[in-house]
Amino acid sequence: MLTPTHLLFAQTTYLTACVVAAHPPTPEEAAVALLGAALPDLDSRASYVGHILRLTSDFLERYFGHRSMTHSLLVQILAGLLAFWLLPFGFALALLSGWVSHSWADMMTKGGVAWFWPARIRCVLPGNPDYRMELAKGGEMGFLVIMILVGVVMMPLAQTGKGTAGLLRGALGDLEMVRRDYDQHKGDFLFSVQVRGKDNRTDRDISGTYAVMGPWREAGLILETPEGPRSLCAGSACNWYSAHAELTRGEPIKTSTVNVTTSLISVAELRERTEALSQTGAVFLLGTAQAEGIKPEPPTLEVTADALTFAYATPAILDKLQGRSLRNVDLTLQVRHAPDASLPEQNPIKPVGAATPELLERWLR
Incomplete structure (x- = not known):
């Protein structure tokens, strides 16, 4: 695949990984994802990174061949373990996202990848060669457009920092799920909750977004409101009744x-x-x-x-x-x-x- 396709796929993979890991993305980590996407082509003298590191590229291509060792699952596992040991979580996640995405993108081409190196078997996706992509042809251009669209969707989801579980809880609007999510991360971030519901005493609508002060009893929350602190629960034993609640993570705190x-x-x-x-x-x-x-x-x-x-x-x-x-x-x-x-x-x-x-x-x- 072309280098721009690899770089774009790396960004989309990184954003998807951020959604799954409940980790808000940063520009610095996105740059590391681009680096991770470029590194596997160190085994090709014709690549951008190969031009920069000619001696290393010549050695790898001569003794291992293109799309072999640096594209392999074994090297990715070793690189991932080393990255998560030495780097902050976000940078390690970005590096591995870019590196793995490169191999998977090359599997969609006719040549495939020696993913199980040192075995010489080539892995391809899909199995039918008629559906694999050719360099700079219509298939690759279509894949590029799809990754742009997926990236546009993933960016706002990743920025919420909720993770897949948190997004599902938000969609369901269940206060008990919101409370569990809050209990898991309280003390590390500021939180607010978007709620739809009623005042248990006056029956007025209290829908809005409020800062979370802390937990209330077993399954509720104490919210900061213009009228003062109010308890929120899924019943009538508190100040406010919650019909739908969605937790939002704010700034990191200590x-x-x-x-x-x-x-x-x-x-x-x-x-x-x-x-x-x-x-x-x-x-x-x-x-x-x-x-x-x-x-x-x-x-x-x-x-x-x-x-x-x-x-x-x-x-x-x-x-x-x-x-x-x-x-x-x-x-x-x-x-x-x-x-x-x-x-x-x-x-x-x-x-x-x-x-x-x-x-x-x-x-x-």
């Missing part, structure tokens, strides 16, 4: 945590800590504490008697507790930030006096 475990801490100090962490990324509170007279703020703050349970609450929740102290605190401050950022150093918790009994505190205020 998730770091800071533990706050103490018998007593003022809300003011806890707010200071969250504000310092907010300079690095988005902060969420998870865990438990005790205080009396607190109103629940579901789904991020549940209250049972004097027990508080925080579930992916933002620091803004602390504004409702100003002037108070929290007892028996066991909180995790989760920070979602850029992969190259680091958290500021945390000072020890400041000692505070004995807690005023909650009953007395209400009278004093």
